[in-house]
Amino acid sequence: MVNYLIRRLFSMTIVIIVSSFLIYMMLNLAPGGPLWELTQAGSSRESALTREDYARLEKMLGLDKPMHLRYIIWLAGDDWLDGGTRKGVIRGDWGESWRVAQGMSVMELISSRIGNTIILSGAALLLSLIIAIPVGIIAAVKQYSKLDYALTAFAFFGVAMPVFWFGLMLILVFSLQFKAWGLPALPPGGTESLFGPDQGSFLDRLQHLIMPAIVLSLFQTASWSRYMRSSMLEVLKQDYVRTARAKGVIERLVITKHAVRNALIPIVTVIVLSLPSLFNGAVITETIFAWNGMGRLYINALTRGDYPVLMIFLLISAILVVAANLLADVVYTFIDPRIRYS
Amino acid sequence: MRKAMLVLIALGVLAIVVACAAPTASPPQVVKEVQTVIVAGTPVEKVVEKVITATPPPTQPPAATKAPQPKTLVVCMSQEPDTLYFNGSNMMVTTLTLEAGYRDGQLGGIDQRDYDYQPIILQKLPSIKDGDAKITKVKVKAGDTIEKDGAVVKADKDMELDQISATFKMKAGLKWSDGTVMKASDSVFGYKTGLDKDSGITTRYTRDRTASYVATDASTTVWTGIPGFVYALYNTMFFEPLPEHVLKDIAPKDIKASAFGRKPVGYGPFRVTNWVSGDRIEMEKNPNYWRASEGLPKLDRVIYRFIPDTNQLTAQLIAGQCDIGTQDALNTDAIPFLDQAEKNGLLKPYYIPGSTWEHIDFNTQPTKAPKPRVDLFSDVKVRQAIAFGTNRKEMNDKILFGKSVIMDATVPATHWAYPKDDSQLAKYPYDPKKAEALLDEAGWVKGADGVRAKGGVKLSATISTTAGNKPREAIMQIFQANMKAIGVEIKLDFPPSTVLFGRGKDSDYMSGNFDLMLYAWVAGTEPTLLVYTCDQVPTAALTWSGQNNTYWCNADFDKAYSGFNGNLVREDRVKFTADAYKVFTKELPALPLYQRVNVYATNPRVLNFKPNPSASETWNIEELDVKQ
Numbered sequence: 001m002v003n004y005l006i007r008r009l010f011s012m013t014i015v016i017i018v019s020s021f022l023i024y025m026m027l028n029l030a031p032g033g034p035l036w037e038l039t040q041a042g043s044s045r046e047s048a049l050t051r052e053d054y055a056r057l058e059k060m061l062g063l064d065k066p067m068h069l070r071y072i073i074w075l076a077g078d079d080w081l082d083g084g085t086r087k088g089v090i091r092g093d094w095g096e097s098w099r100v101a102q103g104m105s106v107m108e109l110i111s112s113r114i115g116n117t118i119i120l121s122g123a124a125l126l127l128s129l130i131i132a133i134p135v136g137i138i139a140a141v142k143q144y145s146k147l148d149y150a151l152t153a154f155a156f157f158g159v160a161m162p163v164f165w166f167g168l169m170l171i172l173v174f175s176l177q178f179k180a181w182g183l184p185a186l187p188p189g190g191t192e193s194l195f196g197p198d199q200g201s202f203l204d205r206l207q208h209l210i211m212p213a214i215v216l217s218l219f220q221t222a223s224w225s226r227y228m229r230s231s232m233l234e235v236l237k238q239d240y241v242r243t244a245r246a247k248g249v250i251e252r253l254v255i256t257k258h259a260v261r262n263a264l265i266p267i268v269t270v271i272v273l274s275l276p277s278l279f280n281g282a283v284i285t286e287t288i289f290a291w292n293g294m295g296r297l298y299i300n301a302l303t304r305g306d307y308p309v310l311m312i313f314l315l316i317s318a319i320l321v322v323a324a325n326l327l328a329d330v331v332y333t334f335i336d337p338r339i340r341y342s
Numbered sequence: 343m344r345k346a347m348l349v350l351i352a353l354g355v356l357a358i359v360v361a362c363a364a365p366t367a368s369p370p371q372v373v374k375e376v377q378t379v380i381v382a383g384t385p386v387e388k389v390v391e392k393v394i395t396a397t398p399p400p401t402q403p404p405a406a407t408k409a410p411q412p413k414t415l416v417v418c419m420s421q422e423p424d425t426l427y428f429n430g431s432n433m434m435v436t437t438l439t440l441e442a443g444y445r446d447g448q449l450g451g452i453d454q455r456d457y458d459y460q461p462i463i464l465q466k467l468p469s470i471k472d473g474d475a476k477i478t479k480v481k482v483k484a485g486d487t488i489e490k491d492g493a494v495v496k497a498d499k500d501m502e503l504d505q506i507s508a509t510f511k512m513k514a515g516l517k518w519s520d521g522t523v524m525k526a527s528d529s530v531f532g533y534k535t536g537l538d539k540d541s542g543i544t545t546r547y548t549r550d551r552t553a554s555y556v557a558t559d560a561s562t563t564v565w566t567g568i569p570g571f572v573y574a575l576y577n578t579m580f581f582e583p584l585p586e587h588v589l590k591d592i593a594p595k596d597i598k599a600s601a602f603g604r605k606p607v608g609y610g611p612f613r614v615t616n617w618v619s620g621d622r623i624e625m626e627k628n629p630n631y632w633r634a635s636e637g638l639p640k641l642d643r644v645i646y647r648f649i650p651d652t653n654q655l656t657a658q659l660i661a662g663q664c665d666i667g668t669q670d671a672l673n674t675d676a677i678p679f680l681d682q683a684e685k686n687g688l689l690k691p692y693y694i695p696g697s698t699w700e701h702i703d704f705n706t707q708p709t710k711a712p713k714p715r716v717d718l719f720s721d722v723k724v725r726q727a728i729a730f731g732t733n734r735k736e737m738n739d740k741i742l743f744g745k746s747v748i749m750d751a752t753v754p755a756t757h758w759a760y761p762k763d764d765s766q767l768a769k770y771p772y773d774p775k776k777a778e779a780l781l782d783e784a785g786w787v788k789g790a791d792g793v794r795a796k797g798g799v800k801l802s803a804t805i806s807t808t809a810g811n812k813p814r815e816a817i818m819q820i821f822q823a824n825m826k827a828i829g830v831e832i833k834l835d836f837p838p839s840t841v842l843f844g845r846g847k848d849s850d851y852m853s854g855n856f857d858l859m860l861y862a863w864v865a866g867t868e869p870t871l872l873v874y875t876c877d878q879v880p881t882a883a884l885t886w887s888g889q890n891n892t893y894w895c896n897a898d899f900d901k902a903y904s905g906f907n908g909n910l911v912r913e914d915r916v917k918f919t920a921d922a923y924k925v926f927t928k929e930l931p932a933l934p935l936y937q938r939v940n941v942y943a944t945n946p947r948v949l950n951f952k953p954n955p956s957a958s959e960t961w962n963i964e965e966l967d968v969k970q
Contacts, residue, residue: 032840038432038544040843044866045492046547046575047432051887053545060540060595096599101619102425102542103598112619171657179661188657191621194645195414290649290658292620300422300650 001333004341008329012322019318020311024071027307034061034098034305061098074311089315095308100301106312109297116191117281117293123209124216124282125274132221133267136228137260140236151225158222167215167288174211186211189290212289216282220274227270232263265336272328276320412642413968415948417960418655418664420671422620422648427603428582429535430542434670434958439646442963443625444608446632450532450582451512455957457697457757457867459578463516463609463632467577468508470910475508475576477910482569487553489571492877494550503569505553506910510580512561517630518585519613526557528583535584540595548579555581572908574868574915583609611639611964622647631964639964640950652676656943660688665945665968668959669696672941675812677743680943690944693745695754695937696955697866700817702805702933703859704728707893711854712882718803718857723784725930729770731777731828732821734935741816742939749934751923752863752870754955758912759869761920768927777828786829794829802831803857808839814860817935821860832858845886853886854893862938867956871903871922874931894931 035057039049049057058064062073073081074095077088087093094106101109139151171188178185187208193199235241236259244254281295294313301309332339423436426444437448447453447462454460461467468475479502482488486497516524533555536543543549551571557563565579573579585607592600605614609632612625623646627639647664649655655671658664660683672680680691704725708715719725734748750769753759761767786794786801794801805821807814815836822832837851842861845852851859863870872878876897878890899922906918942959944951949967953959960966 030840031838031844036840036844039845040839044868044870045872047545048547048889049545050547056539057542057544060542097424099424100422101604102427102430103600103603104619109619168653171654175657175661185661188661188663189649189654190647190658190663194416194622194647194663195411287651288654290647290651290654292618296650297620304424 001341005326005330008326012326015322016315016318020075020315021071023314023318024074024311025067027310028067028070032305033063034307035063036305037099074308089312094312097301097306097309099304099306100297100309106308109309110294110312113281113292113294113297114279116291117286117295118278119205119209120212120216120286120291120293121278121281123213124220125271125278127213127217128220128224129271131217132224133228133264135221135225136267137232137255137263139225139229140232140263141255143233151229155222155226158218159226161218163215163219163282163284164288166218167211167285170211170215171288189288191292212285212291215288216285224267224270227267228263231266232259235259235263238262261335265332268331268335269328272331273321273324275324275327276317279320280317411970413640413970414643414645415641415665415966415968416645416647416663417666417668418647418649418658418671419668420648420650420652420655423623423646425598425603426606426614426623427542427598430598430603432544435646435648435668438668438958438960439623440608440610441958441960442610442612442644442646443614443623444606445582445610446964448957448961449578451580452578453957453961454867455954455961457754457759457865457956459575459867463513464580465511465513468510469577474511475506477504477506477572479503480505480569486569488569489551489567494568497569504572505567505569506571506573506576507564507566508576508579509558510563510565512563513632514561516609516632518588518607518609519628519630520585520588520607521630522585522587524583524585524609525560526563527560528586529563529581530555530557531586531589532584533581535589535594535597536581538594540593542595542598552579555579572910574907574910576910612644620648633964640967644963656680656683659943659945662945665948666951666959667943669940669942672943673812674742674745674939674941676941677745680941683943687946690946690948690951692940692942692944692951692953694940694942694953694955695745695747696940697754698862698864698938699749699752699754699870700814700860700862700935700938701749701752702728702732702821702935703856703861703892704931704933705854705856705858705893706931708854708857710893712848713853713855715855715857716799718799718801721784722929723780724786724801725933726768726770727777727780727784727828728825728830729777729930729933730773730780731824731830732770732933732935733772733824735772736824737817737820738936740820741813742936745939746936748936751927752874752932752934753865753919754937756955757865757869759916759919761916761923763920764923766920766924768924768930770930770933774824774828781828781830788829792826792829793831800831801829802833804833804835805858805860806835806837806842806851806856807860808842809836810838813938818860845880847886848882850886852880852891853882854880859891860935865956869919871906871919874926875900875903892931894929896925896929896931899925899929 035054038057039054062070073086073088075088075090077086077091077093078084079087086095097104097106097109135151139148142148174186175188187193191205191208193204198204241254241258244258279294281293283295283299285291286293286295297309298313301313333341419435419438421433421435423431423433423439425431426436426440428440428444428450441448451463452459453462459467470476482497482501482503484497484499487494488497488503512526518524533549535541536549551568553566553568555563555565563580567573567576588607589597589602597603604617611628611631613628614623615626616624625644627642631638649658649671652671652673655664655667656676656679659667680689683689684691704719705715706720709717738744738746738748747754750764750767751760781794786796789795805818807818818834822834825832842851844850847853849855863873873889874892874894875890876895878888879893879895880886880888880891902918902922902925906915906922909915909918940953942953947969949969950962950965952962954961
């Protein structure tokens with residue numbers, strides 16, 4: 001196992017370095033960039049950027065250097081190279097934001113959003129698990145019953161429903177119509193109230209969380225419940241389940257002890273692989289509900305060419321994806337003793 | 343059965359979690375109810391409700407009455423400012439936020455309403471007529487810095503040139519938000535900070551053309567331009583003050599990253615108390631505001647929120663969580679919805695034809711591009727035919743719901759530079775018959791497929807505009823149908839804006855690799871004329887950086903422009919714009935379409951909201967108020 005882990009960690013490091021290099025190159029080669037919006041300033045002499053201005057701003061951001069050198073500086077700093085002040089990502093210097101929040105360190109910027117994203121994605125993940133697994137089990141056990149058809153219909157609804165439309169409808173009904181009808185209404189968006197005595201309290205934040213968490217979990221719930229159902233059906237046909245029943249084990253124990261545990265194995269992979277979303281956030285849901293999370297930060301940085309923020313975001317995402325894959329493999333050995341790595 | 347029960351219990355747990363949230367919502371609901379009363383503002387019925395709530399629970403209302411709610415206004419915009427250090431940002435939302443949290447006046451002490459300038463923290467704007475600005479002839483030696491043909495250069499020989507200077511007097515009683523008196527030297531400090539090469543300032547146009555900027559006493563600054571710089575906006579050459587006492591020990595490049603970048607010490611009506619990155623900026627009344635004795639600002643708190651999604655923002659407006667939706671957040675396609683919401687008394691929309699105007703550029707010299715294209719529009723008759731064949735009224739009515747104004751020249755008709763007597767301008771009302779006649783005259787004959795052709799070349803052009811812009815996409819479709827009716831085939835092309843406006847390569851659109859292009863310019867106080875002059879034609883030598891994308895070059899127009907540019911008296915300048923527009927509208931290198939409509943919406947409780955086409959929506963933030 002230890003040997004296996006060492007090998008995996010080594011290959012992970014290589015994957016991450018290569019992917020960070022590719023990401024860096026692709027960002028820099030894409031049209032646009034951090035200075036692009038400044039060049040679009042306008043039709044007057046005062047606001048038009050001259051070539052001298054452009055060169056001055058490029059130099060300020062270090063964009064005047066060749067691309068491979070910029071990557072090395074980003075990765076390892078330039079204090080050893082030409083007496084600069086950058087330490088580089090591998091020595092913990094994540095740099096400063098160029099456009100989203102000029103002058104703010106990327107670390108600070110990300111830490112201002114990560115909490116909200118973990119809350120939202122975490123709640124959605126939890127909600128999906130709580131619903132999807134029981135729903136999948138019921139649907140499998142009661143295969144082709146009316147309940148199964150109803151749950152299948154729900155799953156198709158969840159998979160097919162576009163997030164932005166569903167979110168909008170929830171806002172329309174539970175925020176605006178409920179308010180118009182004089183019922184207790186949910187806030188249409190944001191992470192907390194702006195004023196009032198309960199501003200920022202747990203309950204206040206919970207109220208703001210309900211709709212985005214439901215919207216975000218809908219797709220996951222629907223698709224996971226289908227995975228669970230088919231995995232469960234597979235297991236229920238196995239010989240050991242029949243044997244258990246033949247031995248006279250009561251049905252409840254057959255399902256929970258023998259079937260569910262084995263049926264969960266493929267589901268765990270799916271769930272563990274979705275863990276990076278705890279960091280990445282959900283662009284559409286966060287935008288619809290004005291949820292101040294990582295997804296919105298990412299889109300903002302992307303449209304404005306904020307390379308330092310983008311690079312850290314994409315780097316961490318890459319690390320998490322690779323790490324989640326490793327985690328899924330390791331978790332396997334715990335839930336399925338038949339699997340051994342050497 | 344039992345397993346099913348178990349599972350149902352699991353489902354029940356979830357139901358409880360969700361249900362728990364709903365009842366817990368009820369305690370604060372009492373307070374929320376109070377807010378609804380304020381928001382809805384339907385007087386009689388709501389007052390009765392208040393009485394009822396006041397009687398049964400004796401504990402709750404006293405708490406509410408003890409602490410009067412501070413008057414808070416929430417401004418919701420689509421983007422977040424990148425910094426509040428004004429030298430480092432050119433975002434519209436930064437300007438908007440700075441007007442409350444840092445400065446007074448859109449340009450830093452000077453307002454920009456109705457396409458003109460108004461002094462705010464200055465006693466007056468200097469003028470040559472009044473004697474506080476003057477032009478003098480100065481002797482220049484070879485090697486001195488001068489302006490020649492729009493560029494800052496070293497004089498190649500001894501000569502005599504005009505030099506402008508202007509005196510600015512600040513009003514009495516100006517203070518920084520920390521209580522320190524604002525001095526003229528703070529303005530000079532602002533000027534000098536921007537000179538630093540790492541200041542992050544985007545353009546140094548005026549700084550490069552400044553010979554000296556000095557404080558002559560505690561409240562007076564004098565600006566002197568470099569010889570040869572005849573500048574019509576000399577009266578705005580007051581540099582925005584920066585608090586020297588706060589920033590004197592901070593290097594210009596470090597200001598953005600310092601506390602000042604996000605919580606500046608300013609002279610505006612409010613001061614920043616809290617910036618929740620990504621969500622909002624909170625401000626409170628600045629007790630040291632220079633107009634505090636007049637009872638300004640009227641609000642106690644202002645919150646600027648960042649809500650990128652239009653639907654969410656509208657929902658927040660209706661729910662009373664936003665008071666003002668800014669123009670960057672609302673689009674013209676929301677007009678029917680906003681009108682409906684207004685009928686229901688939920689919000690108040692405003693539609694102001696703004697300073698941004700859309701136009702179609704013709705490529706007038708396609709054969710000279712690095713990648714030569716078929717010549718379709720070098721003939722003025724074809725350009726005029728396209729103009730007559732374009733139903734701009736239909737575009738306005740269908741896409742902008744009739745809220746905009748069709749333009750004849752490159753400035754709105756309300757702009758000072760628009761000729762008083764516009765009968766000299768060529769106009770192009772929708773007239774497809776005239777369009778067809780002109781095309782026949784130019785030799786483009788209709789073929790069997792309905793498309794005109796001349797010498798084997800089809801009159802088939804591609805029009806390009808930025809992807810993802812709904813009004814523009816709709817405009818292009820109307821244009822395509824209009825052109826089909828007169829025998830012109832139009833293909834639509836939607837590159838991303840980074841590609842459409844990208845420069846530097848021979849293959850770029852901006853290097854002449856297009857037939858027709860639809861995009862917008864912004865009319866400032868100075869009319870959009872420069873971008874149609876010959877020296878702005880993009881060339882390889884300039885790495886294609888000129889702004890005259892039509893490649894149109896006309897000596898008469900240039901003559902009118904240089905007369906306009908070299909003149910400082912507005913009455914005379916208007917004569918030159920009349921000449922320029924006479925040539926422009928006849929030659930038509932670009933077809934002006936309409937002014938883009940700025941859409942704003944406020945909660946009905948907002949008072950004194952007075953949007954202006956050339957100012958930001960909250961230019962009078964100190965006078966804004968809310969009904970309570």
